Amino acid sequence: GAVVSQHPSWVICKSGTSVKIECRSLDFQATTMFWYRQFPKQSLMLMATSNEGSKATYEQGVEKDKFLINHASLTLSTLTVTSAHPEDSSFYICSVDRGRDNEQFFGPGTRLTVL
């Protein structure tokens, strides 16, 4: 399967600051990547679909101006949480869509804690 990395693996920041999370596809050129968010004891929730060279597609209820997504190359997508607040504290996970039948492969996740 595809190898996907995320950086950082965890981050703690103060309320009001912005945080950037990187998602890299290490062995596959991905035109599409996905960003998920997971709160404690809950399932994964799809936030947006990241498309290389074009604007991301956001799921209903996800603020595009707060969660900025950039997919500038076939191996890198970034998620920036702008003006982070404690309620943005969560586990953020990216994935790459590949395979004969579009199996998705996930990164290890980034745990964001906003104080």
Added chain:
Amino acid sequence: DAKTTQPPSMDCAEGRAANLPCNHSTISGNEYVYWYRQIHSQGPQYIIHGLKNNETNEMASLIITEDRKSSTLILPHATLRDTAVYYCIVRVAGGATNKLIFGTGTLLAVQP
């Protein structure tokens, strides 16, 4: 995409087979069944997928009923490291959006 129903939790003894059921009675003819698992504080891991035939790989077997309304993921010899939340998802492969919509999954606890 069709909705799936899974039991919230299951126990299995170490070394025994773990059989995880999934109901997808509204599945469409072009929708595949995908299984993922998530070990605590990690990203989900792809396990297996299938359309209508049974499938087997190095991790697990997938048994899909003839009417495709349900399926079972089989871990033949469960180990403690198989303790995780297992998600059954149905969707069209190569669809316009390729989105995966996660339900609540089954928490499999492998007991020593």
